Every structure is written in C-alpha cells, then in structure tokens.
Amino acid sequence: MELEQVAPELRDAVARLGGVPLERRVGRAIGRIAPRLMRWPREPGVRIGRARVGGVRVRTYAPPEVRSDAVLLWIHGGGMLIGAPAMDDHFCSETAARLGIRVVSVDYRLAPEHPFPAPLDDCARVFAGLIARGHARIALGGQSAGAGLAAGLAQRLLDEGGPQPIAQLLDCPMLDDRTAADAARDDEAHFVWDNRENRLGWRSLLGQEPGAPSVPAHAVPTRRANLGGLPPAWIGVGSIDLFHDEDVAYAERLRAAGVDVDLLVVPGAPHGLLAVAARSALAERYRRAAQEWLRARL
Template sequence: MELERVDPTLRDAVTRMRGVGIERRLGRAIGRVAPRLVRFPRTPGVRIASARVGGVRVRTYQPARSRTDAVLLWVHGGGMLIGAPHIDDQLCTETADRLGLRIVSVDYRLAPEHPFPAPLDDCARVWTGLVERGERRIAIGGQSAGAGLAAALAQRLLDEGGQQPIAQLLLCPMLDDRTAADTARDGEEHLVWDNRSNRLGWRSFLGLEPGAATVPAHAVPARRADLAGLPPAWIGVGDIDLFHDEDVAYAERLRAAGVDVDLVIVPGAPHGFESIAADAELSRTHRAAAQAWLATRI
C-alpha cells in the first residue's frame, strides 16, 4: 500500500509510525515499558486509578459524573506482544467523559511468554470479578488485538452460559490467523501493522504457525462456525487496514447469524488511525460514531 492512499489528514502521524518494529526483543521491550512511562493525552475530569479485579491488574476510568450503571470492560491492542492499558488513556478518558461511563481496562499477560489461553483467561477473570461485585450490565470492547480478545471473550461467555455482555465494541479487530498465513500479503505495505508483524503476533499467541488445520476453541474468533447468540457488535476498520477483509467477513457472518451489527469502513484509513492520529477530524468522527453507538446500548 502506498502512502498516497492514506487520507491526507492522517499521513504525518502514520509516517512517524514507520520503522517501529517488534521483530526484535528490544523493540518488544520498548513497546511494553514505554507506554507505562509516557503520559498520554487525557480528557480532564476523569479519574484514572490502578486496581485489581478478579486478581488481575486493571486500569480504571471514573468520569466525574456517571450517567449509566453500565461498565465497559476494555482490552488494549498491541498484536498480543506489546502495549499496556495506558496507551488508551485518551480514548478511554474521552469515552468515559462523553458517555458518563465507567471503564475497566485489562492489563493482560502478553505473548510469547504467556501464550493462549493466558491473555483471554485474564480478560475472563476480570469479567468474573465484575460480575461477582454486582455489575449487571457490562459491555466489552477493545482495539486491534484487544478487540480480538474481546470478541473471543464474547464467544467464551456464550458457551459458558450465565451473564452475557450487553454489547461488543470492536475497533479494527484482529480476528483471523489465516490472514497472517497468507504470505502473498507480505509484499503489501500495510502501514502501522503489516502481515509479517501479524504472523509474529499470531505465532506467539497460538504457540504454532498461523493457518494450522485446527486451533484451540476461542483462540481465533473468525474460526468459530456458529456466531448465533453473540451480543450486538460495532466493528470499525479502515479500508487500507490489513484487517479490513477479515473484519468485513466477520461482520457479514454475524449478520447472517442474526446478530445486530454496525460495520463502519473508513476510506483512506490504516490500522489504528483513530489513536495514532487522534486529533485528526477523521479520527474524531470515527471515535464519536463508536461512542454514539455504545451510548444506545448502555
């Protein structure tokens, strides 16, 4: 993909992301430590705190005034390999403030040191902890790999029975290891997150090569045969994102299974643009659309 295909208002921010690689251990170490040391932009008036829910570390966002009894269980991105809840401070404080919504962001364990099911187990433990403390209306969501984990959590909870999420908010979700197995995509310049990085992420998470004949249940959301009964979903992705095809396919399969889905495709937008170029009008509009949809569900 050529840089010229990127929306002009996003190009500067996207260009700065070039050269940020996770192939080497040093790159992954920086991607894990740096987010905890950098202060990301925040919406004033939202209280941020660290806590434990279900025995798992979380980062909480409490708006000055709650306008709903619902809570959003959020999962950060990073290809299963890097990242921390801190990277979503801007998105989470903005959402908490705009909707009057409490948010709990999971500080899940990362691959390859902690492959599947450890990251998903952490999300599930936070879910259980929220339920046990009396939360009855819980939405789930995330960005990129975190959105993939949120989708997997929805599937796992459906199979386990009991309390179910009221909605799933999925920003550019990482849903299908078979994309990574398609080496023909390696030659395409998908900015921010390309297929080589994608293959490393899936390999590290699954503990096997992407595209294997079988994968563990709940490890790869797009591999699930029956999507009926899952909660309403909002899926947003750029049309030049590596995950575009798998996200559209998942949305179409959800609809075919009778699930209420809003699919938003943004022209000229690469992976994670809504955070990387957070101040661009295109990004603000995209986040507002996601938040407006969530507001109708909480």
C-alpha cells in the same frame, strides 16, 4: 503500499510513523515499557486509577458524573505482543466522560511468554470480577489485538452460559490467523501493522504457525462456525487496514447469524486510526460513531 492511498488529512501522521523490531526481545520490551512511561492525552475531570479485579491488574476510568450503571471492559491492542492500558487513556477517559460510565481496562499477560489462553483468561477473570462486584451490565471493547480478545471473550462467555455482555465494540479487530498465513499479503507493506508482524503475533499467541487446520476454541474468533447468540457488535476498520477483509467478513457472518451489527469502514484509514492520528477530524468522527453506538446499547 503508497502514501497516496492514505486519506490526505492522515498522511503527515502516517509518514512520521516509526517502528520497533518486535521479533527481538529488546524491541518487545520497548513496546511494553514505553506506553507505561508516556503521558497520554486524557479527558479533564476523569479520575484514572489502578486496581485489581479478579486478581488481574486493571486501569480504571471514573467520570465526574456517573450516569449509568453499565461498565465498559476495555482491552488494549499491541498485536498480542506489546502495549499497555495507558496507551488508550484518550479513548477510555473520553468515553467515560461522554457516556457517564466507568471504564475498566485489562492489563493482560502478553505473548510469547504467556501464549493462549493466558491473555483471554485474564480478561475473563476481570469480567467475572466485575460481575461479582455487582456490575450486571458490561460491554466488551478493545482495539486491534484487544478487540480480537474481546470477540473471543464474547464467544467464550456465550459457551459458558453464565452472565453475558450487553455489547461488543471492536476497533480494527485482529480476528483471523489465516490472514497472517497468506504470504501473498507480505508484499503489500501495510502501514502501522503489516502481515509479517501479524504472523509473528499469531504465532506467538497460538504457539504454532498461523493457518493450521485447527486452533483452540475462542483463540481465533473467525474460526467459530456458529456466531448466533452473540451480543450486538460495532466493528470499525480502515479501508487500507490489513484487517479490513477479515473484519468485513466477520461483520457479514454475524449479520447472517442474526446478530445486530454496525460496520464502519473509513476510506483511506490505516490500522489503528485512533492511535495514529487521534486528534484528526477523521478520528474524532470515528470515536463519536463508536461512542454513540455504545450509548444506544446502554
């Protein structure tokens, strides 16, 4: 992929991008430890803390003024392999302050050491723990792999028949292992997250090669046949993101199943806009769109 395909205001940030060798244990270790050590931008006045909910470690964001009893259960990205809740301090603290809600970000177990269903189990335990604490109105949200887990959690909760989330906010979600199985996409060299990395992430999560005839229920959101009954969804993705096609297809299938969906495609944006160029005007408009959609659901 050529840099000219990237939106002009994002090109400098994309050109500076580096990477870590995720296929190597040392590379994954860097991608797990570094986010916990870095000082990430955060919204002034928001109290950030650590706790356990449902026995799972979480990062919490409390606004200066709580204006709603709703909670956003957030799930960080990292391709199922790396990442930590702190890397989303900017979005989570800003969302807490702008909407006047509490945000709880899950520190879930990572593959390949902890394959499916461990990551989803952790997220489900946090949801159940919030319900047990009296939080009846919970929105699910996440970025990339975390957004894929959020979508899978919404499906699992629907099948279990208990308390349901009121919304799902999915930022460039990782939804379909069959994208990784398509080797023709390898040559396109997508920025930020390419198909070789995608294949490694899905293989690590599923414990098998992506694209197999069958996968465990709730592991791959797009494999679900019936999407009816799921909560309203906001799906945002860049036009040059590897996940663009699968995200748009999922949005269309949700709509066809009667689910209220707001789809935002950002021209010239690569994967992970909020992480790659958080201070850009394009990212600010993207965050605002997601937050205002969530405000309306609350």
